[in-house]
Amino acid sequence: xxxxxxxxxxxxxxxxxxxxxxxxxxxxxxxxxxxxxxxxxxxxxxxxxxxxxxxxxxxxxxxxxxxxxxxxxxxxxxxxxxxxxxxxxxxxxxxxxxxxxxxxxxxxxxxxxxxxxxxxxxxxxxxxxxxxxxxxxxxxxxxxxxxxxxxxxxxxxxxxxxxxxxxxxxxxxxxxxxxxxxxxxxxxxxxxxxxxxxxxxxxxxxxxxxxxxxxxxxxxxxxxxxxxxxxxxxxxxxxxxxxxxxxxxxxxxxxxxxxxxxxxxxxxxxxxxxxxxxxxxxxxxxxxxxxxxxxxxxxxxxxxxxxxxxxxxxxxxxxxxxxxxxxxxxxxxxxxxxxxxxxxxxxxxxxxxxxxxxxxxxxxxxxxxxxxxxxxxxxxxxxxxxxxxxxxxxxxxxxxxxxxxxxxxxxxxxxxxxxxxxxxxxxxxxxxxxxxxxxxxxxxxxxxxxxxxxxxxxxxxxxxxxxxxxxxxxxxxxxxxxxxxxxxxxxxxxxxxxxxxxxxxxxxxxxxxxxxxxxxxxxxxxxxxxxxxxxxxxxxxxxxxxxxxxxxxxxxxxxxxxxxxxxxxxxxxxxxxxxxxxxxxxxxxxxxxxxxxxxxxxxxxxxxxxxxxxxxxxxxxxxxxxxxxxxxxxxxxxxxxxxxxxxxxxxxxxxxxxxxxxxxxxxxxxxxxxxxxxxxxxxxxxxxxxxxxxxxxxxxxxxxxxxxxxxxxxxxxxxxxxxxxxxxxxxxxxxxxxxxxxxxxxxxxxxxxxxxxxxxxxxxxxxxxxxxxxxxxxxxxxxxxxxxx
Numbered sequence: 001x002x003x004x005x006x007x008x009x010x011x012x013x014x015x016x017x018x019x020x021x022x023x024x025x026x027x028x029x030x031x032x033x034x035x036x037x038x039x040x041x042x043x044x045x046x047x048x049x050x051x052x053x054x055x056x057x058x059x060x061x062x063x064x065x066x067x068x069x070x071x072x073x074x075x076x077x078x079x080x081x082x083x084x085x086x087x088x089x090x091x092x093x094x095x096x097x098x099x100x101x102x103x104x105x106x107x108x109x110x111x112x113x114x115x116x117x118x119x120x121x122x123x124x125x126x127x128x129x130x131x132x133x134x135x136x137x138x139x140x141x142x143x144x145x146x147x148x149x150x151x152x153x154x155x156x157x158x159x160x161x162x163x164x165x166x167x168x169x170x171x172x173x174x175x176x177x178x179x180x181x182x183x184x185x186x187x188x189x190x191x192x193x194x195x196x197x198x199x200x201x202x203x204x205x206x207x208x209x210x211x212x213x214x215x216x217x218x219x220x221x222x223x224x225x226x227x228x229x230x231x232x233x234x235x236x237x238x239x240x241x242x243x244x245x246x247x248x249x250x251x252x253x254x255x256x257x258x259x260x261x262x263x264x265x266x267x268x269x270x271x272x273x274x275x276x277x278x279x280x281x282x283x284x285x286x287x288x289x290x291x292x293x294x295x296x297x298x299x300x301x302x303x304x305x306x307x308x309x310x311x312x313x314x315x316x317x318x319x320x321x322x323x324x325x326x327x328x329x330x331x332x333x334x335x336x337x338x339x340x341x342x343x344x345x346x347x348x349x350x351x352x353x354x355x356x357x358x359x360x361x362x363x364x365x366x367x368x369x370x371x372x373x374x375x376x377x378x379x380x381x382x383x384x385x386x387x388x389x390x391x392x393x394x395x396x397x398x399x400x401x402x403x404x405x406x407x408x409x410x411x412x413x414x415x416x417x418x419x420x421x422x423x424x425x426x427x428x429x430x431x432x433x434x435x436x437x438x439x440x441x442x443x444x445x446x447x448x449x450x451x452x453x454x455x456x457x458x459x460x461x462x463x464x465x466x467x468x469x470x471x472x473x474x475x476x477x478x479x480x481x482x483x484x485x486x487x488x489x490x491x492x493x494x495x496x497x498x499x500x501x502x503x504x505x506x507x508x509x510x511x512x513x514x515x516x517x518x519x520x521x522x523x524x525x526x527x528x529x530x531x532x533x534x535x536x537x538x539x540x541x542x543x544x545x546x547x548x549x550x551x552x553x554x555x556x557x558x559x560x561x562x563x564x565x566x567x568x569x570x571x572x573x574x575x576x577x578x579x580x581x582x583x584x585x586x587x588x589x590x591x592x593x594x595x596x597x598x599x600x601x602x603x604x605x606x607x608x609x610x611x612x613x614x615x616x617x618x619x620x621x622x623x624x625x626x627x628x629x630x631x632x633x634x635x636x637x638x639x640x641x642x643x644x645x646x647x648x649x650x651x652x653x654x655x656x657x658x659x660x661x662x663x664x665x666x667x668x669x670x671x672x673x674x675x676x677x678x679x680x681x682x683x684x685x686x687x688x689x690x691x692x693x694x695x696x697x698x699x700x701x702x703x704x705x706x707x708x709x710x711x712x713x714x715x716x717x718x719x720x721x722x723x724x725x726x727x728x729x730x731x732x733x734x735x736x737x738x739x740x741x742x743x744x745x746x747x748x749x750x751x752x753x754x755x756x757x758x759x760x761x762x763x764x765x766x767x768x769x770x771x772x773x774x775x776x777x778x779x780x781x782x783x784x785x786x787x788x789x
Contacts, residue, residue: 001108003068003089006048009105010094013037013050017096017103031361034101038365039134039291040121040148042111049109049148053093053102053123054358055130056338060099064125065090069145070110072268075117077139077301081274083254086120089266093123111150112137114304120145131336133288134365139301141276142240142289142336144251151372154304155414158374160311164414177410177417179450180376182486183232183319184694185540185687186548188493190236190281190559191297194551196670199299200238204309207233211316220684222675226554229687233313234321234379234548236494237282238297238306239370240289242330244566250274275301279564279664281494283381287329287352288336291369303373310374321377321423322370326363327385328352330565347431348385354399355388363402367409374413377421380406383444384428398428400447407448422451423488427459436461445486455480455487455545462496463503465529467515470737471716474708480543481706481720485699489545492530492553498561500526501580515738517779526583527556532780533763534718534735536683540690541761541784542720542733543706544699547690554683557672558584562664570656571628575621578614580663581607595666598658603645613642613655628652678764686761689784693731695724709749715739718782719750727789732757732771735782746783747771757785 017034024030038052051066058064069086076082093104102123112118118137122145123130129145137147167178195202210224220228243250254270276296293306310320328348329337341359343351353359371378383403387396407422424444429435441453456476463469470477480489505514505522518525518532530553539547552559560580563573590596590607604610616635624630629649636647645651665671690696700706701723709717716737723730734746746768747754754772761784762768768775771785 001070001110003091003106003108005091006105006107007094009048009050010103013052013103013105014094014096014101017052017101026357028357028360031358032364035134035358035361035365038101038362039132039136040146042148042150042152044111044150044152048105048107049111049119050105051093051103051121051132051148053130053132054100054338054362055095055102055123056100056340056358057130058099058125062099062125063092063095064102064123064130066093066104067122067124067129067145068109069120069269069271071117075273077117077275078299079273079275080277081272083270083272085268086271087267088269090124109148111153112147112302113150113153114300114302118148118150120147122146128335131288133290133337133362134369135289135292136369137303138240138289138292139295140250140273141243141295142286143243143249146289146292149303154307155372158307158311158414160314160374161414163311163314164374164416164418167418168416177419179419180319180421182421182452182546182697183230183321183377184546184697185230185690186232186234186321186488186546187227187230187554188234188236188548188550189227190494190552191238192278192280192282193664193668196668197299198668199297200293200305200309201299204305204312207309207312207316207318211312214316221673222677222680223555223669223673225680225684226551226669226675229684229691230549231317231691232319232321232377232546234323234377237285237323237325237381238294239282239285239325240292240294241278241280241282241296242284242286242332242565243276243278244564245332246567248274250276279562279660281562282323283325284330284349284563284565285325285328286333286336287326287341287363287366288333290326290366293373306373314374319376319421320374321379321421322375323379323381324367324370325381326352326367327380327382332565343388346385348382351387353388354386354402360402360405364405364409367406368411371409371411371420372413375411375420377423378406379423379425381425383424383426384430400444403444404447407451422448423453424451425454425459427454441487442483449486452486452488452546455484455489457539458488458490458493458496458548461499462491463500463529464491464532464535465500465503465515465518465525466513467738469515470718471708471712477538477543477718478706480545481700481704483699484544485697487545488548489539489543490548490550491535491539492550493548494550494559497526497530497550497553497559498577500529501560501583502577503579503583505579505582515779517739521586522583523558523586527553528780531556531683533682533766534737534780534782536686537733537735537761537782537784538718538737540686542696542722542731544697546697551669552667555669555672555675557669558663558667560584560663560667562660562667564657564660564664567653567657568626568628570660571617571631571652572621572626574614574656574659575618578618581611581614585666589666594671596658596662598662599655602651602655602658603643604655609643614659616642617652617655676764682761682763689761693724693729696722696731698725701725705750715742715779717742717744717749717777719746721750721752723789730787730789731760732785732787733782734777736777736779738779741776741778743774743776745772745774746785756787758787760784760786
């Protein structure tokens with residue numbers, strides 16, 4: 001099969017592009033129309049592909065070549081490494097009048113499907129390839145060629161078309177596209193560590209097993225309960241990520257027999273393929289390729305896997321929220337993106353140039369294509385980071401109009417248009433020093449009343465393992481009660497648990513700040529802090545908003561800041577995250593044969609020996625400006641020696657790499673399946689209580705109360721009553737959020753009659769029969785009662 005260029009159609013595409021750019025009132029509006037046709041689109045009715053590139057980095061008159069690779073035989077995309085033969089062909093695209101865009105329509109190419117690898121492509125014009133930033137499939141990572149994919153077939157064959165048809169049936173003719181409403185409660189999941197193989201297919205299998213058991217009335221295991229009781233799942237980012245520059249390439253053309261081919265570079269080439277396999281928490285995106293799923297979490301290497309996961313969730317009444325991180329790019333993103341994308345260095349890597357009309361349009365198009373895989377909701381990561389420099393004001397200004405554009409994007413799935421549930425993480429004026437006092441967490445809710453934001457009990461630096469955390473947050477919890485209906489609540493998420501592991505144990509213990517009532521060992525204290533009965537009852541069974549939990553906290557499994565991006569940067573990250581060994585790893589867990597194998601091979605046979613090395617590494621970091629060789633010199637001078645190996649810069653990097661890989665494996669939920677039967681049953685019952693009472697999401701009404709017992713002497717007692725909007729049910733809640741055990745009489749504590757209250761929720765070990773009888777509540781314990789009116 002030979003590639004044939006349809007010259008007439010290619011020229012028509014270039015002419016259409018010029019027309020769109022000149023026919024609109026603004027360059028941005030024209031760029032939005034053009035962006036929808038950039039990238040590769042398979043036109044099945046005509047058996048050809050249309051491909052468009054934005055090429056601002058090329059000089060006028062430069063003539064790039066489109067290089068295409070079509071596999072000669074089936075390619076095993078599940079293999080860790082393999083070799084395959086590809087037919088390489090090169091064609092010339094048609095430039096737009098100003099040379100800023102290049103277009104081509106061609107036949108003789110193969111669209112990718114669930115069972116077959118499609119033709120791969122990129123643009124070439126001397127040196128590095130020019131990559132398509134808005135693909136649907138990147139089977140070999142962001143540095144590999146893009147795959148032509150048949151997304152129309154993918155959409156037509158999805159198993160959850162009925163889910164989307166129901167959206168259309170529920171809206172009136174002539175209305176704006178329907179907006180998907182909020183969930184009742186939500187679970188945050190990191191796909192790379194949620195199941196044994198860390199793939200979306202593995203996660204779909206887990207959800208299908210749990211859903212099937214629930215439908216059949218079968219009991220769940222403690223490990224399965226960690227996923228249950230929610231009507232929404234928020235996936236941590238599933239975008240292509242940065243890669244170590246020193247790592248072997250995922251796509252490597254082998255020079256040799258048949259490699260040179262014809263005079264124009266066409267011919268058969270052998271390619272060495274490596275399956276992407278990254279250790280990362282998901283936020284080190286390069287932005288280029290954002291619209292495609294991260295191949296490292298695709299068991300099959302096919303984007304169908306993401307659609308299958310979403311369809312499985314929909315089958316069991318669970319909506320899916322994508323975590324969209326477009327507020328920054330990893331530094332290596334500059335190697336892949338057109339130059340106008342990058343404004344300059346920033347806090348998290350690269351700042352993006354949101355004000356450039358084409359960049360702006362392409363970022364929105366990345367969002368649209370990614371969400372068109374079928375997501376119901378979108379969480380905008382770090383919305384406060386979408387800024388631009390204002391020369392007149394001489395300061396960075398929030399680009400709220402771009403955030404509004406993100407809110408206006410319309411999805412089209414299974415023939416149905418809709419707008420997703422919109423969630424912003426926005427803690428402005430973060431990172432200003434007074435942000436914890438100054439942030440309202442409502443800026444974008446006020447601008448978009450249908451939107452949600454992360455609440456002050458969910459954003460960043462929450463550390464419930466410390467004494468007085470709950471009383472210190474009282475003023476924020478009052479805000480949740482009064483106006484938290486459009487907030488995402490919950491104390492456990494990927495960021496807050498990580499912040500918990502960063503606490504300096506020497507300082508906190510010395511100052512008496514760690515809550516000793518939570519447990520005896522630090523890992524136990526941390527687990528209880530982020531998964532306590534009192535917090536679960538408060539947020540799921542009482543306060544407004546949409547409570548969100550983190551599956552690792554539910555499973556009481558370790559979690560940390562894992563991001564293997566490059567050797568030198570890994571040293572810095574591991575040093576800064578070194579306290580995780582205190583908070584997350586017990587001496588017994590370290591000694592288990594399956595855990596920390598790489599570090600043990602480097603000579604760290606015990607947790608104590610590794611802990612001493614990591615503490616010294618952290619101390620050395622401050623005086624060496626992160627240079628591994630300088631750090632090694634400092635560490636090598638320590639007495640007694642920190643290792644029986646020669647400590648060189650290379651050794652320090654190997655330790656950092658070993659920690660990243662070992663901790664990533666240690667955090668996998670398949671290694672933490674021994675949850676307590678009674679405890680996990682209680683936690684699930686609280687979440688089910690919430691699901692049965694969606695009215696709890698609403699702000700407090702005139703009859704609702706939320707107080708704490710004064711004086712706050714040795715314990716912090718939260719208490720409150722709520723009444724359902726129809727007045728049919730009352731809810732009474734009492735919890736000892738932190739402190740020594742207290743005997744309370746719930747009804748008397750709230751000054752309400754004791755008659756008619758039925759015990760609804762109580763954790764293991766707390767026996768309660770009546771709201772009018774005394775009950776002992778230990779640290780982080782609580783009870784809830786209901787009464788019909």
